[in-house]
Amino acid sequence: MSETQQFRLLLVEDEPTQRKLVERQLKRAGYAVETASDGEEALARILGGQFQLLLTDWDMPGMDGRTLCRRVREANLPTYLYVLLLTSHGSTDDVVAGLDAGADDYLRKPANEAELLARLNSGRRIVQLEQSLREANATIQQLSETDPLVGTFNRRYLSTQIVREVDRARRYKHPLSAVMADLDRFKRINDERGHQTGDEVLQHFAQLARSTVRPSDWIARYGGEEFVIVLPETDLAGAAVAAEKLRALCAERPFPTSTGEIAVTASFGVAELRIESLTQSDDASAQALLRRADAALYTSKNEGRNRVTVTSE
Numbered sequence: 001m002s003e004t005q006q007f008r009l010l011l012v013e014d015e016p017t018q019r020k021l022v023e024r025q026l027k028r029a030g031y032a033v034e035t036a037s038d039g040e041e042a043l044a045r046i047l048g049g050q051f052q053l054l055l056t057d058w059d060m061p062g063m064d065g066r067t068l069c070r071r072v073r074e075a076n077l078p079t080y081l082y083v084l085l086l087t088s089h090g091s092t093d094d095v096v097a098g099l100d101a102g103a104d105d106y107l108r109k110p111a112n113e114a115e116l117l118a119r120l121n122s123g124r125r126i127v128q129l130e131q132s133l134r135e136a137n138a139t140i141q142q143l144s145e146t147d148p149l150v151g152t153f154n155r156r157y158l159s160t161q162i163v164r165e166v167d168r169a170r171r172y173k174h175p176l177s178a179v180m181a182d183l184d185r186f187k188r189i190n191d192e193r194g195h196q197t198g199d200e201v202l203q204h205f206a207q208l209a210r211s212t213v214r215p216s217d218w219i220a221r222y223g224g225e226e227f228v229i230v231l232p233e234t235d236l237a238g239a240a241v242a243a244e245k246l247r248a249l250c251a252e253r254p255f256p257t258s259t260g261e262i263a264v265t266a267s268f269g270v271a272e273l274r275i276e277s278l279t280q281s282d283d284a285s286a287q288a289l290l291r292r293a294d295a296a297l298y299t300s301k302n303e304g305r306n307r308v309t310v311t312s313e
Contacts, residue, residue, distance in 0.1 A: 011035045012042040012056035029117050039063025043071050052127045058087040066101045073102035080130040082123035147221040150206035158220035165232055166282040176273040177239035179229040180293040184265045184305040186225035193259050200257040212246045236272040243268040243308045265306035269296025
């Protein structure tokens with residue numbers, strides 16, 4: 001399959017013979033071509049399916065090509081649509097009007113086949129660059145939010161996203177809980193087995209944690225061997241059940257590492273969001289939620305580790 005076949009192109013032309021002729025030219029060049037006979041049909045097709053290229057005539061009954069260009073840009077499509085406008089208008093003012101409406105390029109009719117394909121190939125390169133840039137930005141965003149060792153979210157993501165969770169919980173009057181988890185005597189593992197083994201223990205714990213949560217829940221590494229599990233639409237009792245399930249998984253069998261199996265336990269603190277007065281900000285409420293979960297975790301540590309403490313204070 002050639003590169004051009006990876007691109008869906010919508011051809012908009014109201015004259016049937018001309019539409020069929022151009023469609024054959026484009027298909028011979030390897031494009032996946034769909035057609036529309038007017039602007040209204042074209043706009044509906046564009047909004048309902050993902051196209052990379054739009055080749056449209058200017059003069060059409062109803063919605064003309066210039067109006068179609070403007071409506072396409074107003075739609076704020078999720079991916080970029082390159083627009084080539086075919087026009088019999090010869091004045092510079094008309095060309096400028098078409099470009100101002102949202103066309104990327106124009107071609108005077110009747111279009112020479114070689115020039116048409118060359119301009120579409122130019123548009124294809126622009127679309128490819130836009131796709132590459134979008135993918136690179138998505139990768140950068142993911143890296144900025146992810147802990148590189150364990151693959152959970154990082155503390156930076158936690159500090160911003162938990163505030164959004166508080167806002168959502170208040171707006172829809174849904175419960176929100178947080179679980180603070182800490183691996184017991186983790187320093188001893190690093191001292192006796194080395195930091196590489198310690199890293200493997202952290203990675204295994206993160207895998208176990210991911211296996212116990214719902215798709216709507218999420219996990220962030222808080223620092224060192226400490227993690228936060230955020231559970232939207234979960235009350236205190238439900239969060240306690242989730243924490244106990246993870247505690248039991250950790251304790252029931254040793255963690256596999258490159259230096260041999262290691263018995264590992266973890267301690268947990270569970271807290272639920274208080275629906276505070278409107279005078280308290282979402283950020284303040286989020287920090288209070290984490291502080292209460294951390295205080296409950298501290299109680300678990302002081303009372304012998306390998307346990308879940310729930311706070312309703």
